[in-house]
Amino acid sequence: MTDWEANLQKLEEKLLRVVVLFEQAQTEKRQLRAELEKLRAETKDRGRRCETLERESQTLRREREEVRSRIEKLLQQIDRLTKGDSSA
Numbered sequence: 001m002t003d004w005e006a007n008l009q010k011l012e013e014k015l016l017r018v019v020v021l022f023e024q025a026q027t028e029k030r031q032l033r034a035e036l037e038k039l040r041a042e043t044k045d046r047g048r049r050c051e052t053l054e055r056e057s058q059t060l061r062r063e064r065e066e067v068r069s070r071i072e073k074l075l076q077q078i079d080r081l082t083k084g085d086s087s088a
Contacts (some may be wrong), residue, residue, distance in 0.1 A: 001009075
């Protein structure tokens with residue numbers, strides 16, 4: 001084997017390694033893009049869920065305040081009624 005043939009063979013081996021590395025990098029890139037899209041979708045879903053939970057939380061707080069107010073009114077009425085009985 002002559003020098004130029006040996007050099008050509010070495011070059012060919014290096015090029016084959018480069019091709020293999022390039023193919024691996026392309027595969028990894030596709031996998032990472034797929035994972036990124038999945039994570040973006042999950043993030044979007046979680047954001048929507050968070051917004052829904054925040055609205056529900058606000059609704060529950062309002063309802064709790066309404067219930068508290070109604071109970072306070074009922075307790076005031078009970079107090080008036082029981083004070084009226086004690087003076088009789």
